[in-house]
Amino acid sequence: MTALPLSPVDLKQLVGGAGDAIIVCDAAGAITLWNRAAERIFGFSEAEALGRSLDLIIPERQRGRHWEGYHKTMATAVTKYGADVLRVPALHKDGHTLSIAFTVSMLFSADRQVTGIVAVVRDETTRFAEERKLRARLVEAEAKVKGAN
Numbered sequence: 001m002t003a004l005p006l007s008p009v010d011l012k013q014l015v016g017g018a019g020d021a022i023i024v025c026d027a028a029g030a031i032t033l034w035n036r037a038a039e040r041i042f043g044f045s046e047a048e049a050l051g052r053s054l055d056l057i058i059p060e061r062q063r064g065r066h067w068e069g070y071h072k073t074m075a076t077a078v079t080k081y082g083a084d085v086l087r088v089p090a091l092h093k094d095g096h097t098l099s100i101a102f103t104v105s106m107l108f109s110a111d112r113q114v115t116g117i118v119a120v121v122r123d124e125t126t127r128f129a130e131e132r133k134l135r136a137r138l139v140e141a142e143a144k145v146k147g148a149n
Helices: 011-017 036-042 060-076 125-148
Strands: 021-026 031-034 086-091 097-108 114-123
Touching: 021 036, 036 097, 036 114, 060 114, 097 125
Parallel strands: none
Antiparallel strands: 021 031, 021 114, 086 097, 097 114
């Protein structure tokens, strides 16, 4: 089997056309890249998000824990999550809560200094709500079976 020559990938098209949100933040936590999927998921335009803190989409009760971990990660250049999928609540521009799943990856300069982090984010709000309903139905069905015995 002969391999086809690789064509160069236009990263701007790749990021812009991705179905998942791609968000890049600098070492201080300011948003430096916000793709169209991030606009769709979170409701903020690129202009509204660029240069802003991630507090834009982090629920207030999670912010302290988030920033503690973020600053530790930037200082150590190590994320404890690696390829793990993280599932957390997030905020939409209109104030409603989302359920998101995402992975993170560290970004480095040529001399291996941490420059930031990239998150690839998927909105799982609908799936999470469906799972919650199914769990409730299962509990209800199990209760009926126990009551019948």
